[in-house]
Amino acid sequence: xSTSATLVLLGAFLASAVEMVEALTIVLGVGIVRGxxxxxxxxxxxxxxxxxxxxxxGPALRVLPIETLRxxxxxxxxxxxxxxxxxxxxxxxxxxxMHDEDESFRRHRAQAAAAGREEKARLDWYSxxxxxxxxxxxxxxxVFIVISFGSAQGRLGLxxxxxxxxxxxxxxxGVLARGPLERIPENTIKFAVGLLLTSFGCxxxxxxxxxxxxxxxxxxxxxxxxxxxxxFLLVRALRRQRLVLVPAEVKA
Amino acid sequence: xxxxxxxxxxxxxxxxxxxxxVAAGLAFALGLTSLLTHSGVNAWxxxxxAIALLLAGSLxxxxxxxxxxxxxxxxxx
Numbered sequence: 623x624s625t626s627a628t629l630v631l632l633g634a635f636l637a638s639a640v641e642m643v644e645a646l647t648i649v650l651g652v653g654i655v656r657g658x659x660x661x662x663x664x665x666x667x668x669x670x671x672x673x674x675x676x677x678x679x680g681p682a683l684r685v686l687p688i689e690t691l692r693x694x695x696x697x698x699x700x701x702x703x704x705x706x707x708x709x710x711x712x713x714x715x716x717x718x719x720m721h722d723e724d725e726s727f728r729r730h731r732a733q734a735a736a737a738g739r740e741e742k743a744r745l746d747w748y749s750x751x752x753x754x755x756x757x758x759x760x761x762x763x764x765v766f767i768v769i770s771f772g773s774a775q776g777r778l779g780l781x782x783x784x785x786x787x788x789x790x791x792x793x794x795x796g797v798l799a800r801g802p803l804e805r806i807p808e809n810t811i812k813f814a815v816g817l818l819l820t821s822f823g824c825x826x827x828x829x830x831x832x833x834x835x836x837x838x839x840x841x842x843x844x845x846x847x848x849x850x851x852x853x854f855l856l857v858r859a860l861r862r863q864r865l866v867l868v869p870a871e872v873k874a
Numbered sequence: 875x876x877x878x879x880x881x882x883x884x885x886x887x888x889x890x891x892x893x894x895x896v897a898a899g900l901a902f903a904l905g906l907t908s909l910l911t912h913s914g915v916n917a918w919x920x921x922x923x924a925i926a927l928l929l930a931g932s933l934x935x936x937x938x939x940x941x942x943x944x945x946x947x948x949x950x951x
Binding site: 693696697698700701702704705707708711712717759762763766820824827828831832833834835836841845848849852856860863864 | 884888889891897900901904907908911916917920921922925926928929930932933937
């Protein structure tokens with residue numbers, strides 16, 4: 623398997639796993655408190671919408687010339703990936719609290735318990751809409767990543783396999799644990815995903831404008847190394863800056 | 875109308891996010907790379923440099939802005 627194929631598989635797997643862990647937390651939080659029937663119907667409805675989106679977008683993207691596709695996908699991945707990377711650096715340096723899946727689960731459970739009961743079409747409307755929205759929004763990010771990774775590299779099957787493996791692993795672990803997957807090092811995975819999304823975005827975005835990368839696909843590793851080193855340095859610099867700022871702010 | 879607004883907001887958050895300057899800078903860098911490449915300069919180096927500058931600039935702005943009480947609590951943690 624080539625370098626870029628391995629990275630496409632790994633990127634799709636990790637990004638999908640992170641989004642699916644977040645969707646699972648929402649679904650568990652609602653399902654445990656309010657019952658499973660309406661919650662699972664919400665999950666199924668969101669899955670159908672996502673499947674329809676993939677079925678419509680997948681073939682449509684094949685019509686576009688590969689250079690245009692790489693430019694558009696690269697630009698979107700860059701914008702999206704840099705947000706992840708920026709957030710991950712802020713978390714690692716202590717400026718933003720780490721994402722806590724257990725805390726998120728408790729919050730969703732408390733909200734589900736406090737919400738009133740409204741029946742529509744013989745469904746508990748709260749459970750249905752929260753599960754539907756949660757799976758749809760997290761799923762849209764998975765769909766975007768899988769389609770962009772797959773289509774720009776011409777390896778939609780490989781990217782889908784990565785997402786499929788993540789689905790089996792996350793849902794399997796969720797069923798076994800019967801609770802949120804707080805032991806998964808989500809913040810570290812998000813850092814890695816941000817790095818991969820930004821690197822792929824940089825590589826494809828530049829290729830889309832007509833650039834010839836020195837060393838072709840191997841330069842992707844160079845971009846990952848460069849952005850990885852940059853992120854490491856930024857985390858260290860921000861940690862030092864924070865240590866200087868904290869005493870002054872605490873005194874104030 | 876509500877759904878159109880929600881849809882637009884979703885895509886704005888998805889693509890632009892917390893710092894619109896980063897998205898605008900990326901669009902400018904991609905445009906400049908395209909311009910240079912079509913003028914015969916293989917500007918493969920431009921985008922990584924632009925990303926480094928935009929990321930560092932965005933983090934610098936974020937960590938220097940006045941912070942809320944909740945932010946300050948997380949500072950001290």
